[in-house]
Every structure is written in C-alpha cells, then in structure tokens.
Amino acid sequence: MELPVIDFSVGDVCSNDRVISQLHEAFTHTGFVFIKNHGIEQQKINLAFEIAKQFFKLPLPTKLLYQRNDNSKNSGYVCVEQESLNPSQPADLKECYNVSPGPCQIWPDVGFPFKETIQNLFLACEQLTLKILECMGKGLQLEDPQFFVKAHQEIGDTEKNFTTLRLLHYPPLGENTTIKPGQLRCGEHVDYGSVTLLFQDSIGGLQVKHSSGEYINAPYVPDAVLVNLGALMQNWTADKYLATPHRVLIPADETKRQTVRQSIAFFAHPDNKCLIKCIDGSNKYPPITAEDDLHERLARTY
Template structure:
C-alpha cells in the first residue's frame, strides 16, 4: 500500500473545547506522535478555526495578488526582507535550482507597530483578515505543541508552549505568509522551474491552509515524493528543522515542494502558512539532554538558514520594523 500523509482528527482537543476529551485524548496524542515521528506531516480535521475566517483570508489575499503590480510593489519590504510583498521569481527556496519559484508572497508578523506596508486604501480588510487568522492559528499551535510534548512523554506537557509565550510581540518571530501561484498559461516556464522549490521549514511547526488545487508533495523516509493534495475541511501541520533539532531527531522535518501539474497549468493556486517559532531569547537545547546538537536560538537558526538559501539575514531585523 502506498504511503500517504495521515489525517488526524483533532476533535478531542479542538479550539471548540475548553479542555481535552479524556476518552479520545490519548488516541490524538498517539496519532500526532506517529505522524510527526515518521513522515513529519499530517492533515488535521475538526480543529475548530471557523471556515469563514479561513475563507475571508483567502478571498482578501487573492484580491491583493490581483492588484496591479505597481500597487503591490508599494507593499514590498526592504531588500533582503522576508516580509512584505515578493513578486514572482523573486524567491527560490531551493538554491540548487537554476530558476526561482513561480509564486508571489505577502508575509508579515502582525504585531502592533509593524512597519510592513499593507494596501490600506485599496484593500483595507486585508490586514484584519490575516491578523484574525494568525491569532486563531496560534491558539491551535499551542495545543499542537502540547500534544507533541505529551507524545514525547515530557515531564512538563507545556514545555514547548511555555517557550512560545511572546508570540504576537516583538519577542517572537512567528509569522504568516500568504502565497499565490498564478496561472502559468502565458508564462515562459524555464527548464526545471517549479512553483516552490524543495525545502524543509526552518523553525518550530508550520500550520498550512491550502485551497483546492493540488501540487504540494512531501518526501517520505524512503526518498519518494508523495502527494499532499488539499483535503476539504483540513489544514496541514509539519515540523521545522529547529523542532527536529530540539527533539534530538525524534520528530522529523521533511522536504516538500510545489510542482506545476501539467493538467493544472492554467489554474491559480493559493495557500496560507503560519510559521510557528519559539521566543527569540529561548535557548534551544536537546530535550533528552543528549547534546546531540549544540544549543542555539531561533534567531541564530534563521540567520544560518536564510544565509544558506537567500544570502541575507532577515532574522536580524527587528520584527516590529520589518
């Protein structure tokens, strides 16, 4: 039987619940642990974020990406910034590929005082829709982190969540990125060019909302690429390299990519990702005390990864002035 990304029912600890359902809680813990220690990806269903909130974020994001390029460029971040607007082929997540990715991006840390420019006149609801989804997703992230800690049988089930307390402030670099993959009917696609190059996420855990279009693939432990196409009513959760390091390789960060299916070339595609990270000053040390990896911080990890991939250090920027 061909391996696939597992679907995990989160209803035992959905955001709709004030506390876990004791009857089904252990199964949820076991299912999440199995998924994240094997393939590093899982679909979550029944997670509790309102469908309307997700839909609004997608709708306003699409309106933003359909603005004229000169309007979108007013929202571009400074050169070398990870935030703001990035036009198509600006970014290439796999530096081994000769051509950059066929996608557009708008990213931000939605905190008070951020200098990331939003299209306030053309699309005043854009900031609110992204911010609302960000804050709901963070509440879900905290619950997923608790589940991961329980699956690893840590003495403190809130070990990870207690190290994410500053999310949504200048002391934490958790961010939201809206990604748009335009129709490629009139685009000169270069040899070996893809919508999003092969990469592992860099930080803690990622929550990914997809629209209905396929293209996402995940590399399993056998080195085979398997589809991670959208499933209605679910979101995707995956592990970043920092979390793998933090857990001494017990949970795994997995390479993934977005291709251009030959039968989908005319279709637009959207996704929205929340890249969850621990607080900036937290020392990341192997939780089992093995010292398999030397201590680091999310800032140092992002500096290293962005230099490897892009040749610059956006993590050195003050999130409040990104």
C-alpha cells in the same frame, strides 16, 4: 506513505490520550498530518483567501509599495522569483505576503480589510498551534509537558518572536511564460521553525518526500489543516520528530497550469531568545537561539 488524518472534535485534545498518541506517531514517522475539526472557523479561512486573492490581483507597482526588504523583519510582499527555497534550483514561481504582527509589520492600505482579516486568522492559528505544542510535550513524555508552549509565549510580537503567516499565490502559467529547467512553483525544502499550519485550495501540486526518496502527492482534504514540523523542531528533538522535505510542482495538466493556486501557511517559531538545545541532552545539534537559526536560514533563501 499515507498522510494520517486526526480528528480534534474530542473536547480537550491536550488531555486526550488517543489524539496525543496519534500526533506523536505522525510526527515520528511522517512529519505531516491532517487535522480536521481543528476549531478555526471556516469563515475566517475563506475570508483570508478572498483578501489574498484581492491583494495579488493588484498591479505589480502597487504591490511593490509594500515589498519585503529586510530579513530582520520578514514582513511584506515577496514578488515572483524573488525567493529560492531550494538554492540549487531556479527561483520559485510564486509570490507571497508575509505577516508578523507587531510594530514593524507592513500593512497594505488597499481599500479592503486586509489587516483585520489576516490578524483574525493569525490569532486563531496561534491558539491551535499552542494546543499542538502541548500535545507534543505530552507525546514525548517531557518532564514539563508545557515545555514547548512556554517557548512560544511571544507569538504576535515581531520584536520578540518571528512567527509568520504567509499568503501564497502561484500565478497561472500561460503559453508565454518562460519556465527555466528545473524550476518549480516552490522548490524542495523543509520549513524553518517549529510547527507549520497549511491551508490550501483544491488545485493540488504539493508533494511530500517519502523516506525512500520518492515524492508522493499530498491529497486535498476539505476543511482540514495540514500540519508539519520545521527543521528547528527536528533539531530540538534530536531527530525524534521529523521535518520532512516537500515541494510544489508545476502541473503537467495544461488547465491546472493556467489556474491560480492559493495557500496560506502559518509558520510558528519559538521566541527569539529561546535557546534551542536537544531535549534528550545529547547535544546532537549545537545549541542556537531561535533568532540566529532563522536569520541563517533566511540568508540562504534570499
């Protein structure tokens, strides 16, 4: 399995049959695709990475002032080994900061422009996601091509939509770090919602599961965003589109093991009250609201 690369520099991508077909093919067979020329300014991405680096360098007691402590809000700091994306394995060797803009969002007051920088990237990710959702509606030949777009109208309002941007920091693992048997930087999992945008550095470690059960290394594609689908979208499309398991390994190379790894993920979710029913009418998966689905999955993670 190779992860396809699609070029969005074609004008109106939502009206381009080639792009729509390529996305449809990718989501049907791999669930992962790189998009280049995606329209998000590289400067916004670079600034977000720099702000994240500054935040995670802060002393732990300072970061804990902004700790995530409520599944209903899902905002704030998550410390190392607080999260188990694969509950059958030891907790993940990563720390995160969750951002869901709205009245409940925890914004750190740390002396650098955290809120402004991350909000700018969040808004840019929202616009790209809506384009992808429209292409998906057309690729699936839905009666209403805007079906998925209309289900994501409240992104950016924590009270109505749980779309979350996560700053992810994988700390260096030195000689004195205790690594438990089976422990990973990020355990095997599928994402929760509808569409994920992932920006990553060049350190590597992300692996994607092939249908044969074998994992393949996801390459680093400069200036591209890696897009994959969440479990809710797979259920919504009655398995027409795939939510593919993935993980982040602890590097075997000692130099990389002792190097910080960074990524930023934008997890798009449908609006909380949206009832997710199989679009083919099969009822293959029981109907559930986007809000209830997320709460069930978060409860298994924390």
